[in-house]
Amino acid sequence: MNGAAAMEKTVKLSIRNLYKIFGPDPRRALEQVRAGVDKPELWEKYRHVLGLQDINVDMKNGEITVIMGLSGSGKSTLIRHVNRLIEPTVGEIVLDGENIIEFGEARLRELRRKEMSMVFQHFALLPHKTVLDNAGTARSVRGEDRSSYEKDARGWLERVGLGGQEGQYPHQLSGGMQQRVGIARALTSNAPIMLMDEAFSALDPLIRTDMQDLLLELQTELTKTIVFISHDLDEALKLADHLVILKDGMVVQQGEPQEILLNPNDPYIVDFISDINRARVLRVRSVMDTGLDAAPAVAGTVDADATLESVIALSGGDTALSYAVKRNGTHVGYLDMKKLVRALVPTAAARDGMRNAKRRSPG
């Protein structure tokens, strides 16, 4: 879940040189794109929509990869390439060393049944089936008997907080509860990869926070490979082990969220992160000193994964203090409060209107 451990994880799923162009003759338009034509020009001159352009993303086993972007940035298109609900114009999707773009129909179906599950923005439950049957959808599609999946389905429904509601129909549940069914459905399938397409975007803010907590809690025990689509930066920062920021079908920046927050490489991202509460998102590990020769006088100990906000609360706002940083009991560095405050200074700002420019010409 953190930087050091991630290094050891293997790449489970990898998207390579992926292009998607919508239009009558995408192959020819692709040549134009490779020759340097950009999205607006491709539309003006050739009447093709550039959906995705040269996407390269590695998703590691057991990590949550969040793909973030505004509407129209191509994030939903991208996630649909992973299970080939949309076919790429060109490119590879490599799962455990195999390019799934080359899979035939039968193998693709097998892949969708066993390797991947998906959670949808508007839940996409079957309205004529009970909650229990919905949760068991993936398994019954594989041809399993009800008896073989019922226990699992009940277990997962219980786990997502829907114990006792198995006999109800989706329309009898609230939005948040319906999405819990959606998650239980994905979990019951036992697939190692979970695709979540704006899974929490249709929910109220409070319920959304609940669901995010639920997902993180489940993830600590399941360690599935999760691809999560979001347009909400707070959500993305909260969930992501690996954050990919998309703009106009291109990856603008990707990496550890803390890293992106501290070193944004694009005005678009600077603009994005200017609104967020940095103290709540940044963690001690991102701003601590690891290579100090002499140990300063410390006022106490903090955890490496603690948020800066919690450290500020701990210090009572006193910038003269320093703290020792520990992870799982071992000492990993020191945190100087002055450095902490410096990290809270917004990156050279974006108030002057990147976003306003964007509003004028939405991407």
Next chain:
Amino acid sequence: MATYDFIFDGLGLREWCDKDATAGPMSMADLLAQGSGKGADGGTDAGGGSSGVSLWELPFPSLDALNKACPAVARTREVTKGVESGFLDIKDSLKVVLDPVTQPLSWFLEGALYAFQTTPWFIMIPLLLAVVYFASKSFKLVGFVAFSIFFLAFIDHYNFAMQTLAIIFVCALLCVLLGVPIGIAMSRSDTLQRMTIPVLDMLQTLPPFVYLIPLIFLFSVTEPKLYGIAIILYAIVPVIRLTDLGIRLVDKEVIEAADAFGMTDRQKLYRVQIPLALPNIMAGVNQTIMMSLAMVVIASLVSAPGLGVLVLRGIRNLELGVGLIAGLGIVLLAVILDRVTKAALARVNAASAVQRNS
């Protein structure tokens, strides 16, 4: 002589015109004009006199008007005659194919008529009420149906009503059996949809009587399939349309979910598309049943038994009371069929109500 002489004279076709005259029989209009002593030209004005006809009265250059100027041109009656003889020419070969294919329809209709009429009333009525209860789960409706049937039976219209019901039962059932698969096929192929829709439009707008004309030539009036086919052609349209529509309206995200979980096309059809389209399909079935009822009355012109026969008798013999009572019976049947299918539809809707919280 005639208005359009100048065209043929101008083109130098006069000789061809006079040489190859189509000397068909005189039209009734010509004959009448002759009888009243006014001469062919003055009678109908179709040809128009060469003199004294103002531009205001210029006839449209129709076949008949041109024929006046040039007898070699065919008259309109030749067109209708051509259609007729064309149809009669292919009739025999059509019959070779259609007769055996549609023969089961006659058997079904005869069987159903036999079964509905020979089952004693004290079995038939409770059976019908049980079906009504099963479909609607409403005692109020069962009460209404019971009242209606007892009323019809009391005034000795029970047998006619049963004949009508039997025909509707067979025809509506076949409409559903044929229409739902056609609708499903249409929903899957845009090409097929584009090809089918004009046919459906035509079937729906063609006046019901027009169905009967070619069918009378194709099949013997004594065979039940004659009216069976007319009813099915007329009534099958809504169930096809609404099946197609219903399946196309299924939430795209649910279809996507079905794909994402690896459903085969067949699984998708039976587990997702049909169940989610069911409210629309049921609405189509309701319409189909109502349209069969409308057509079964008209079909009494070609020997379909039932309440329609009484209506026809009312018209033919000016038996006001007979016609009105039979009409009332038809209304009662219509209300029963409509309420029962609507109640069933409402139950389907309730079971699969889609409530989007987005």
